[in-house]
Each structure stands twice: as structure tokens, then as C-alpha cells.
Amino acid sequence: METTSPSPSSNTVATARRSDRGHLWRSRWAAIGAAAAVTIGAGGFIGLANAASSVPSDIVSITPVRVLDTRDAANLGLSGPFVSATGQDLKVTGVxxxxxxxxxxxxxxxTSVLLNVTSVGSTAGGFISVRPADAPGAPSTSNLNFTAGSTTPNAVTVQIPTAGPDAGKIEITYSAQGVAGPTTEVLVDVVGYTTAAPTPPPRALFAVVDQNGSVSRSTPGAVTSSELLAGVPDGRYAVTFDRDISACAYQATVGRPGVNVGPQSGIALVANWTESPTDSVIVFVKDLAGAGVERGFHLTVTC
Structure with a gap:
């Protein structure tokens, strides 16, 4: 029977930021894959393995801790050696x-764990696949590939299920190219983990509106504006953004010096009322005497 070893692949994207707390450092990852593994082979090849998008996460690095050693007489972590092609689940969270x-x-x-995984003394060449314990079907990617009898390490990042019976567990499988029977010892060291990133700070949207109701500048995205009653200069304007802003805070100020003609003083009031859609606000522009007037204004929306 002809078999092939899976090859690494990924769409993991990351941007990094460091903390000032000793050896701990953190990095924002836009997506940690379902089994995103950095693969550095003996020939210097660098690839990424089997990724599916996850929540944005922060990385915490730690001093390496060994959590699996099937050579250990006490079978640290799991019983060994691993037998092709039978997977075992390893708990990595909690005590x-x-x-x-x-x-x-x-x-x-x-949300995921960063590992160093090592194959030791395999009786046949093959590969090891590391993936979330709740992944369905047989493994379709490899995280390290090796020949018989070799000692082969590799870095692996794998998503951790956070709910259900497999919460906190990863699955490790050795396959001797699909042949049942061969064995290998497996070592796993944890070198870090990721946690869900905090909610980003509020974002300010803005629109600069001319006295005739047209938008001259705004936050990137679809922003439109118009006088509420066309042809009626009563100082009422409707401003619409490309998202729901009904739960946001609003502020408006009168004037666009150097652009508008006429006085730049006045009062701008902004409201989200029952007659306006959830993506719009109404701006009331008044002169200092309280009468509605056509004047340009700046509108800021903080969500």
C-alpha cells in the first residue's frame, strides 16, 4: 500500500510586542492555528503546519518545563512508547x-501551547502530528519528520480546546508512514502558551461636515451626511456611519475655520433618537441665540 507523509502548511499571522517583566514577553497573534506548528527541518526548511483561525491571543513565554517523557519509568505524562498509528491525548492545562x-x-x-517535541529511538522512520484533542478524523499534517533511530526535535504551537471533554488537551500521534506496529519514544517540553487578548481600546470615529451637509473628511469607511430636511436651513443634519453606533458616545463642535463662509461660533448638539437608524445620529446646529443655522461641524463618535 502506497502512503505519503503529510506536509506542513499554515496561515498563521503574528505581530509582536514585548513586556518589561524579566524573561516574560508577550506578543499579539492575529490568529493562532488549530495546529499551527513552526517546522525547521534538518535541511533548514521553515514552514508552518495545518492552521485554522482562532481568537486573537497574547503569548507568554516561560522557562521550559518537561511534561511528557515516555522513557521515564513512571511514564511521565503518558504511557510509552508511542505505537504507530495510535494517538494519545495529553493534558497540558491546570495542575x-x-x-x-x-x-x-x-x-x-x-488558547494554545508552545512546545518543543522530540522523537527518540524510533524503530521506523515516520512523523509525529500534534493537534487539538478534539480534532476529528486522522491527522493530516506532520509537525516533525524523522528516520529510524534518530533523535529529532521541533518547535510546535498547537491550539488547545477550552470547552467540552477535551478541554485542556492535545493529541499526539506517531505514524510510521501508516504502517502499524513500529514505536518511538516522545518527549514534550512546554516553552510558553497563549491567552485570549484583551479587548482593544475604544475606537474614535469622526466626520467633518460642511454647512451644506456634505462630508469633507472622515474616518476610513462609508460615512455619509445630509441636511435632515433638504432646502430647509434649520441646522438639522443626519450623519450615517458604516456600523452600529447606537451604544457609542457622541460629541460635536461647530466650525471649520478657513473653509466655511460666515460665523464659526455656535452650539452643536448630537443625539441618537428613535427616528434615526442604529448607524446614524442627528446633529442640531444652533447659533448663540438658540436658532437653527447651517454651519459646518466636527462630529466624534467613540465606541
Missing amino acids: IPTAGGAQQVVPDGA
């Missing part, structure tokens, strides 16, 4: 056995 005793290495609720 778990480690080479230094039971401890919490990765907190419950972590």
Missing part, C-alpha cells in the same frame, strides 16, 4: 505531572 513534580504550567483557559 499536571511534570519532571519537577505536579504543578500548573499552562493555566486553564489558555
Whole structure:
């Protein structure tokens, strides 16, 4: 029977930022893959393995901790050796056995774990696949490939299920190119983990509106404006954004010096009322005597 070893692939995208807390550093990842593994082979090849998008996450690096060693007489983490092609689930969150005793290495609720995975003394060449424990079907990607008897390490980043019976677990599978029976010892060290990123700070939207109701400048995106009653200079304008702003805060000020003709003083009031859609606000522009007037204004919406 002809078989082939899966090849690495990914669409993981990351941008990094460092903290000032000693050896801990954090980095914003736009998407951590379902089994996103950085693959650095013996020939210097660099690739990424089997990714599906996840929530934006922050990375926390830690001093490496061994959580699996099938050579250990006590079978640290899981019983060994691994047999082709039978997968085993390894719990990596909460309090778990480690080479230094039971401890919490990765907190419950972590979104993924960063590992160093090593194959030792395999009786046949093949590959190891590491993926979330709730992944369906047989593995379709490899995280490290090796020949018989070799010692082969590789860096692996894999998403962790956060709910259900597989919460906090990853699945490890050794396959000798699909042949049942061969074995290999497996070592796993945790070098970091990711947690869900905090909610980004509020974003300010803005629109600069001319006295005739047209938008001259605005936040990128679809922003439109018009006088509420065309041809009636009563100082009422409707401004519409490309999203729901009904739960946002609003502020408007009168005037566009150097552009509008006429006085730049006045009062601008902004409201979201029952007659306006959830993506719009009404701006009331008045002179200092309280009468509605046509004047340009700046509108800021903070969500």
C-alpha cells in the first residue's frame, strides 16, 4: 500500500510586542492555528503546519518545563512508547505531572501551547502530528519528520480546546508512514502558551461636515451626511456611519475655520433618537441665540 507523509502548511499571522517583566514577553497573534506548528527541518526548511483561525491571543513565554517523557519509568505524562498509528491525548492545562513534580504550567483557559517535541529511538522512520484533542478524523499534517533511530526535535504551537471533554488537551500521534506496529519514544517540553487578548481600546470615529451637509473628511469607511430636511436651513443634519453606533458616545463642535463662509461660533448638539437608524445620529446646529443655522461641524463618535 502506497502512503505519503503529510506536509506542513499554515496561515498563521503574528505581530509582536514585548513586556518589561524579566524573561516574560508577550506578543499579539492575529490568529493562532488549530495546529499551527513552526517546522525547521534538518535541511533548514521553515514552514508552518495545518492552521485554522482562532481568537486573537497574547503569548507568554516561560522557562521550559518537561511534561511528557515516555522513557521515564513512571511514564511521565503518558504511557510509552508511542505505537504507530495510535494517538494519545495529553493534558497540558491546570495542575499536571511534570519532571519537577505536579504543578500548573499552562493555566486553564489558555488558547494554545508552545512546545518543543522530540522523537527518540524510533524503530521506523515516520512523523509525529500534534493537534487539538478534539480534532476529528486522522491527522493530516506532520509537525516533525524523522528516520529510524534518530533523535529529532521541533518547535510546535498547537491550539488547545477550552470547552467540552477535551478541554485542556492535545493529541499526539506517531505514524510510521501508516504502517502499524513500529514505536518511538516522545518527549514534550512546554516553552510558553497563549491567552485570549484583551479587548482593544475604544475606537474614535469622526466626520467633518460642511454647512451644506456634505462630508469633507472622515474616518476610513462609508460615512455619509445630509441636511435632515433638504432646502430647509434649520441646522438639522443626519450623519450615517458604516456600523452600529447606537451604544457609542457622541460629541460635536461647530466650525471649520478657513473653509466655511460666515460665523464659526455656535452650539452643536448630537443625539441618537428613535427616528434615526442604529448607524446614524442627528446633529442640531444652533447659533448663540438658540436658532437653527447651517454651519459646518466636527462630529466624534467613540465606541
